[in-house]
Structures are given as C-alpha cells and as structure tokens.
Amino acid sequence: GNSVTQMEGPVTLSEEAFLTINCTYTATGYPSLFWYVQYPGEGLQLLLKATKADDKGSNKGFEATYRKETTSFHLEKGSVQVSDSAVYFCARAGAGNMLTFGGGTRLMVKP
Amino acid sequence: NAGVTQTPKFQVLKTGQSMTLQCAQDMNHEYMSWYRQDPGMGLRLIHYSVGAGITDQGEVPNGYNVSRSTTEDFPLRLLSAAPSQTSVYFCASSYSTDRGIGYTFGSGTRLTVV
Numbered sequence: 001g002n003s004v005t006q007m008e009g010p011v012t013l014s015e016e017a018f019l020t021i022n023c024t025y026t027a028t029g030y031p032s033l034f035w036y037v038q039y040p041g042e043g044l045q046l047l048l049k050a051t052k053a054d055d056k057g058s059n060k061g062f063e064a065t066y067r068k069e070t071t072s073f074h075l076e077k078g079s080v081q082v083s084d085s086a087v088y089f090c091a092r093a094g095a096g097n098m099l100t101f102g103g104g105t106r107l108m109v110k111p
Numbered sequence: 112n113a114g115v116t117q118t119p120k121f122q123v124l125k126t127g128q129s130m131t132l133q134c135a136q137d138m139n140h141e142y143m144s145w146y147r148q149d150p151g152m153g154l155r156l157i158h159y160s161v162g163a164g165i166t167d168q169g170e171v172p173n174g175y176n177v178s179r180s181t182t183e184d185f186p187l188r189l190l191s192a193a194p195s196q197t198s199v200y201f202c203a204s205s206y207s208t209d210r211g212i213g214y215t216f217g218s219g220t221r222l223t224v225v
Contacts, residue, residue, distance in 0.1 A: 032212045043201065043218045044154075051211045089153060093212050096161045097142035097205045098169065101153040 002026050006090045006102035013080055013109050021075040021105045023064075023090035032093040033057075033066055033073040038104075039086045047075075047088070080109045113137050117202050117217035124192040124224045132187040132220050134202030140215070142205040143185040147171065147198040148219075154201065160185055192224045 006023040013019060025033065035047040035057070048057030053068035062077045073090060090102040118133045136143065144159035146169075156169030160179040174196060176188040185204075189196060199221050205214040 034214075044216045046214070049211075096159055096167065097207055097212060097214075098144060098156055098159055099146075099154075099203070099214065100156070101146075103151065103153040 002028060002031070002092060002094045002098075002100040004090050004092050004100050004102040006088075006105055008103065009087075009106035011105060011107050013107070015082055015109055015111055016079045017109075019075070019077040019080045019084075019107065021088055021090075021107070023073045023075065023102060024071050025073065025090075025092045025100075027068075027071045028094070030068070033064070034091045034093070034099070035062070035064055035073070035075050036089045036091060036101075037086045038089065044089070080107070082109045082111055085109045115202055115204050115215050115217040117200075117220050119220060120218065121221050122223070124189070124222065126192060126194060126224060128189075128192050130189050130192065132189075132200055132202075132222075134185045134187065134217060135183050136185075136204035136215070137183065138204060138206075138215065139182060140204035140206045141182070142207065143179065144169070144203050144205070145175070145177065145185070145187045146201045146203065147196075148201060149198050157187065157200075189222075194224045196222065197224045198222060 032051045034049045036044045037047045048059045050057040050066040055066045087104045091099045115136045145157040146154040158177040160166045202217040
C-alpha cells in the first residue's frame with residue numbers, strides 16, 4: 001500500500017541554520033506530494049505541494065522538489081527562525097483523494 | 112467562506128458512551144475524510160467519502176461509523192467509546208481537477224475517553 005517515511009525528530013537547530021527534513025514515499029503512479037506544518041495547539045496548515053516529477057514547491061522560504069528517481073520530497077530551508085519551530089508532516093495523495101502521512105518531524109529552533 | 116467546520120472542539124466521554132463528531136464544509140468539495148492524530152504517529156485515515164452516498168474504510172476504521180447523506184456534511188460516530196480512541200480528530204475536504212488536488216482541514220476535535 002501507500003506509505004510515507006520521514007526522518008524522526010526532534011531536529012534541533014540554531015537560528016539561521018540550514019534545515020533538511022527527509023521524506024520518501026512509495027511509488028504507485030505519480031502522486032501529488034505535500035508538506036504540512038502544525039504549530040503547537042493548532043491544526044494542519046499546507047506549507048507547499050508538488051503535483052508532478054521535478055516540480056518544486058516553495059513557500060515562506062521552504063522548498064521541496066519532487067524527485068521521481070529517488071521517490072523523495074525532502075523539505076529544505078536555508079535559514080531557519082525560532083518561529084519555524086513546529087511539527088512538519090510529509091504526505092502523499094492516493095485513490096479517493098486519501099492522504100497518507102509520515103509520522104511527523106518536530107523541529108526546534110533555538111535563538 | 113467558513114471552509115471546514117468541526118464541532119465540538121473538545122469532548123470528554125466515559126467508556127461505553129457514544130457520540131458524533133460533526134464536520135461540515137461549504138466549498139462544494141466532492142471528497143471528505145476523517146483522520147486521527149496520536150502522539151508520534153502522524154495522522155491516520157479512519158474513513159473517507161468520494162461523494163454523497165459513498166463511503167469507505169481507511170486504515171483504522173474499527174469503532175467508528177460514517178455516513179454522507181449530503182455533499183456538505185460528513186459526521187463521524189463513535190459507537191461505544193474506548194480509552195484507545197482518545198485522540199485529536201481532523202476532518203478534511205478536498206477537490207481534484209485537471210490542475211491538481213487541494214485539501215482543507217478543520218481545526219480538530221480533541222477527544223478524551225476516561
């Protein structure tokens with residue numbers, strides 16, 4: 001079946017450090033891929049998405065490129081801020097518009 | 112435009128009680144789904160619907176029922192609450208077109224079963 005695997009956290013970084021959160025997915029066709037962010041006590045917010053191979057999704061300084069050859073959709077940001085501290089979820093769409101989520105990665109950014 | 116509205120936001124149930132979590136969307140989205148979020152496990156799909164009158168099971172459907180009598184509403188029923196159903200529940204609606212897929216999530220219902 002469909003699955004999404006992302007690196008376990010927590011990831012702890014200093015402000016202005018470079019961020020990578022790895023995400024890989026099972027390759028059944030060409031699913032749309034997503035990154036969601038969840039701030040403490042809140043719901044899910046769409047961070048970015050990509051719908052086909054080599055697409056690059058970007059938002060608020062975050063980027064992720066749809067890599068068909070490695071079935072990956074790694075999240076990157078060049079310079080993190082304290083306000084980026086949150087839990088990040090990678091997800092893929094499947095039949096019936098079902099979303100399959102990774103387990104989430106908690107990011108903590110220290111001043 | 113309200114998006115996806117979930118009620119209640121918080122609920123405490125006793126073991127064995129039943130209740131319905133409400134979910135309503137006003138975007139005329141065809142697809143709706145329910146997820147539960149447990150610590151360290153991400154979100155898991157409970158049930159989903161591809162249109163009014165059509166529902167199907169997701170990854171963790173046991174102990175839950177759904178129905179989709181209208182496009183707008185997709186209630187989730189807990190038949191006999193158990194402590195293992197303590198979780199945060201999210202409802203989502205979505206669309207799918209030639210230009211892509213989009214999802215809107217509700218703000219969640221935090222359920223505690225004692």
